[in-house]
Amino acid sequence: MLTFPNAKLNLGLYVTAKRPDGYHALETVFLPLPWADALEVLPAPKGQTGPSLTLTGRPIPGEVATNLCLKAYELLKADFSDLPAAQLHLHKIVPIGAGLGGGSADAAFALRAINDVFKLNLTVAQLEGYARRLGADCAFFIENKPCLALERGDVFEPIALDLRGTACAVVYPGLHISTAQAFAGIVPRAPKMPLREALGQPLSTWRDTVSNDFEASLAPVYPVLADIKQQLYAAGAAYASLSGSGSAVYGLFPELAEAPALPWPSEYLVWRGQL
Numbered sequence: 001m002l003t004f005p006n007a008k009l010n011l012g013l014y015v016t017a018k019r020p021d022g023y024h025a026l027e028t029v030f031l032p033l034p035w036a037d038a039l040e041v042l043p044a045p046k047g048q049t050g051p052s053l054t055l056t057g058r059p060i061p062g063e064v065a066t067n068l069c070l071k072a073y074e075l076l077k078a079d080f081s082d083l084p085a086a087q088l089h090l091h092k093i094v095p096i097g098a099g100l101g102g103g104s105a106d107a108a109f110a111l112r113a114i115n116d117v118f119k120l121n122l123t124v125a126q127l128e129g130y131a132r133r134l135g136a137d138c139a140f141f142i143e144n145k146p147c148l149a150l151e152r153g154d155v156f157e158p159i160a161l162d163l164r165g166t167a168c169a170v171v172y173p174g175l176h177i178s179t180a181q182a183f184a185g186i187v188p189r190a191p192k193m194p195l196r197e198a199l200g201q202p203l204s205t206w207r208d209t210v211s212n213d214f215e216a217s218l219a220p221v222y223p224v225l226a227d228i229k230q231q232l233y234a235a236g237a238a239y240a241s242l243s244g245s246g247s248a249v250y251g252l253f254p255e256l257a258e259a260p261a262l263p264w265p266s267e268y269l270v271w272r273g274q275l
């Protein structure tokens, strides 16, 4: 089975409290972004006793054994002892440590594909339960549709928001920002306007009412993030923001058929397309 684990964007992100488990409570909207890896899951050939994972594309830091695709397999194997060996191949395209959730998407799509290929008959709720154990934003990718996310970013409420077809540019300046490090600079607080309310207003108002708490805390360390955002606004974006804990910054251009091609430095990775 061949799947295409897509990235996500955060539309607004508020860190509202520190939780007793050490994680932070969030208020954010997750939006699927059609910038995707390719992940193949097959039954392993006869004679192969354990799972295997081969990798191509963008290099992923860390040992192959720590890859979230294999962790997804091992998590299911712990509960389904007769789960046959699987052969996985991941072609990595989405930048890593970008706030685009690429690793979490791979993990969630691996869970879904293993469930389908080996007919485990797990429900969406059960798959989300496994996904939560692999990463806070991993559960979002099980249903993979726009939603308001609360608590650790793994409790979802539906939201009426349809941005399909909106022109978008995502700019990754090549900085790997650790999510844990980004949280360290944040003082939790409630948003001035609840995110659901702010996003219910026309997109043209979001610039003044929807923000990402990581921007202020990362700004002194990474001034390039504010520069990119400024350039997206100068190019006509109606809304621009850091995604997640960065370092990707995106711009939405609802008035245009496609986002303008800007002369970004050659080391930047840029995705332009429609949501």
Ligand SMILES: C[C@@](CO)(OP(=O)(O)O)[C@H](O)COP(=O)(O)OP(=O)(O)OC[C@H]1O[C@@H](n2ccc(N)nc2=O)[C@H](O)[C@@H]1O
Binding pocket: 010, 013, 022, 023, 024, 025, 026, 098, 099, 100, 101, 104, 134, 135, 136, 137, 138, 151, 152, 153, 179, 180, 183, 243, 244, 245, 246
């Ligand atoms: C904060 C977000 C917003 O989208 O950042 P991005 O990763 O997208 O940038 C995500 O929810 C991240 O999800 P994910 O990347 O899966 O987080 P995890 O691997 O579970 O956690 C990495 C580290 O971030 C911190 N963490 C994460 C989520 C959360 N709600 N509170 C936290 O404090 C913890 O220190 C944790 O050890």
Ligand SMILES: Nc1ncnc2c1ncn2[C@@H]1O[C@H](COP(=O)(O)OP(=O)(O)O)[C@@H](O)[C@H]1O
Binding pocket: 060, 061, 062, 066, 067, 068, 069, 090, 095, 096, 097, 098, 099, 100, 101, 102, 103, 104, 105, 106, 107, 177, 179, 244, 246
């Ligand atoms: N399949 C994978 N793809 C990307 N990163 C992975 C994967 N498996 C494990 N990781 C680890 O997850 C971390 C980054 O996760 P990623 O989801 O790309 O970033 P972010 O949380 O910023 O969106 C890296 O430290 C990387 O080594």
